[in-house]
Every structure is written in C-alpha cells, then in structure tokens.
Amino acid sequence: AQKVTQAQTEISVVEKEDVTLDCVYETRDTTYYLFWYKQPPSGELVFLIRRNSFDEQNEISGRYSWNFQKSTSSFNFTITASQVVDSAVYFCALTGSSNTGKLIFGQGTTLQVKP
Amino acid sequence: KAGVTQTPRYLIKTRGQQVTLSCSPISGHRSVSWYQQTPGQGLQFLFEYFSETQRNKGNFPGRFSGRQFSNSRSEMNVSTLELGDSALYLCASSLAGLGANTGELFFGEGSRLTVL
Numbered sequence: 349a350q351k352v353t354q355a356q357t358e359i360s361v362v363e364k365e366d367v368t369l370d371c372v373y374e375t376r377d378t379t380y381y382l383f384w385y386k387q388p389p390s391g392e393l394v395f396l397i398r399r400n401s402f403d404e405q406n407e408i409s410g411r412y413s414w415n416f417q418k419s420t421s422s423f424n425f426t427i428t429a430s431q432v433v434d435s436a437v438y439f440c441a442l443t444g445s446s447n448t449g450k451l452i453f454g455q456g457t458t459l460q461v462k463p
Numbered sequence: 464k465a466g467v468t469q470t471p472r473y474l475i476k477t478r479g480q481q482v483t484l485s486c487s488p489i490s491g492h493r494s495v496s497w498y499q500q501t502p503g504q505g506l507q508f509l510f511e512y513f514s515e516t517q518r519n520k521g522n523f524p525g526r527f528s529g530r531q532f533s534n535s536r537s538e539m540n541v542s543t544l545e546l547g548d549s550a551l552y553l554c555a556s557s558l559a560g561l562g563a564n565t566g567e568l569f570f571g572e573g574s575r576l577t578v579l
Contacts (some may be wrong), residue, residue, distance in 0.1 A: 381561060385570075391551060392466075393570035439506065448560045449496030449511035449568060450519045456505065 350375045352442050354454035361430055362462050369425040369457045371440030377401075382416065382423045383441040383451065393439065399423060430461045465489065467571035469554050475577045481542040484574045488535050488556030494518075495537040496568060497529060500551040509552075512537055513560060541576075549578045 351374040361367045373382065384396040397407060399416050407414045411428045427434055437458050441451040468487040476482050488495050496519075497509040508521040512531035529539040535556075541548055552575075555568035 383567070390572055391553070391575075392572040393553065393555070393568075395567045395569070398567055441506075443561050448519055449494045449513075449555060449557060450508045450521070451496075451506075451561075451568065452508070453506035 350377075350380075350442055350444055350452045352440050352452055352454035354438075354440055354457050356457045357455070358458045358460070360460045360462065363432055364429050365461075366426060366428050367430050367459065367461075369427075369438050369440075369459070371423045371425065371454060373421050373423065373440070373442050375442060375444050377444035380442060380444040383443075384414065384423075384425050385439045385441060387437040387439065387456070389436075396425075396438075427459075430459075432461050432463055435459055435461045467554055467556050467569050469552075469571035469574050471574060472572065473575050473577075475579060476544050477579050478544055478546060480544050481540060482544060482576060483538055483540045484552055484554075484576075486537045486539075486554030486556075486571060488537070488554075489569055492556035492558055492569070493535055494557045494560045495531055495535065496555045496557075497537070497539050498553040498555065499523075500553060500573070501547075501549070506553070509539065511560070518560070544578045546578050549576060551575050 353372045380401045382399045385393040413426045415424045437456045439456045440454045494513045496511040511519040515531045526542045531537045551573040553573045555570045
C-alpha cells in the first residue's frame with residue numbers, strides 16, 4: 349500500500365526564517381511520482397512541484413527548494429526567508445501509476461509565518 | 464485561461480437528502496478527479512473520470528457516484544446524506560491524468576457541504 353506521512357502538523361516561524369517541511373513516503377512501486385501542493389485559505393490546492401522517482405536531482409525555484417532522497421524515502425520542502433504570504437497548508441502527495449488522477453496525500457502541514 | 468470551476472461553493476443539506484456537485488475542468492482537459500477533504504481523514508480520492516468513463520475509484524460507499532459528460536464537465540452525487548459527509552469536495556482536472564513524465568492536477572476551490 350502507498351502512504352505519505354507528514355509528521356509536522358503545525359509549524360510557526362517568524363518572517364525571514366528558513367523552514368523545512370518533512371515528507372516521508374511508502375510505496376512498493378519502482379516508478380512513482382511525488383508532488384507538493386499548497387492550500388491557502390481559499391481552499392484551492394496549488395501545484396508546487398512534481399518529481400519522478402527516476403529523477404533524484406534536487407530542485408530550487410526562487411525561495412523554494414526540494415530535497416528528494418530515495419534512500420530514506422523522503423521528499424522534503426524548504427522555504428528560504430519565509431514570508432507571511434507563505435502561510436498555508438502544505439501537502440505532499442504520491443502516485444504510483446501513470447495515466448491516473450489519483451493522488452495519495454499526506455495529512456498536511458500548517459505553516460504560519462508571523463510578521 | 465479559466466481554471467477549474469466548481470458549483471455550488473457552499474451548500475447545506477439535512478441527513479437523508481441527496482446532493483449533486485458540478486465541476487467544469489480547464490478547457491481541453493479530459494481527466495477529472497474528485498477528492499473529499501475532512502479534518503479527520505484529510506484528502507481522500509473519490510474517483511476519476513476520463514473521456515466519460517470512470518478510470519479509478521477510491522474506497523467510498525456506493526452512495527458516492529459520479530459521471531462525466533462529453534464536454535468533460537463532471538458531476539458527483541451523494542445520496543442519503545450522513546453527518547460524516549460534511550466536507551470540502553475538491554475537483555481536479557488534467558489533460559489526461561498524471562502521465563509518465565509530466566502532468567499535474569489543477570484543483571478548483573471546492574464545494575463545501577454541511578450536513579445537518
């Protein structure tokens with residue numbers, strides 16, 4: 349069975365601090381795909397990144413960076429110099445199949461960035 | 464281009480009633496997925512439709528059903544509502560699903576259902 353664990357339920361930081369959101373996944377599939385989504389108060393899930401299991405290259409996009417480590421089944425997300433607008437719920441998700449609209453989500457991490 | 468549109472945004476029903484939620488995907492997208500979000504269970508996959516056919520189904524009772532029309536618009540229906548069905552129902556669309564090398568789900572803002 350597939351499973352995604354986000355052990356951090358809530359994180360509170362002060363603006364400009366760096367923060368890392370942890371994601372650990374379980375799957376028996378040899379090929380799988382990992383995602384991060386952001387959910388602001390409006391409710392809509394906003395896509396942040398997709399990583400394929402065969403591509404272990406880390407990624408940086410502005411203040412956001414992702415560290416994918418197959419050896420530890422982790423796909424962590426770091427926000428550098430956090431801003432108040434980063435406050436949201438962040439979800440890590442997994443799918444083991446292509447041609448599907450099914451994602452297995454973690455429980456989410458609520459990030460509060462205080463001014 | 465317009466995003467995923469869900470209607471209604473908010474609704475209140477009583478136990479035993481049934482409800483129909485609508486989702487208009489992004490133009491050109493043929494895959495529509497539905498998710499239920501609750502504080503206790505989090506985000507759970509309900510089902511996915513592709514070209515008017517159900518392609519995947521989550522672990523929900525038969526009271527939850529859906530369909531997709533030829534224009535890719537989708538509806539989901541919940542019959543005999545229970546208190547536990549209170550949730551945010553999210554619809555997501557994609558071109559053809561999560562492909563081998565690309566693909567992402569675009570989500571709507573959801574329909575918040577309250578069952579009294």
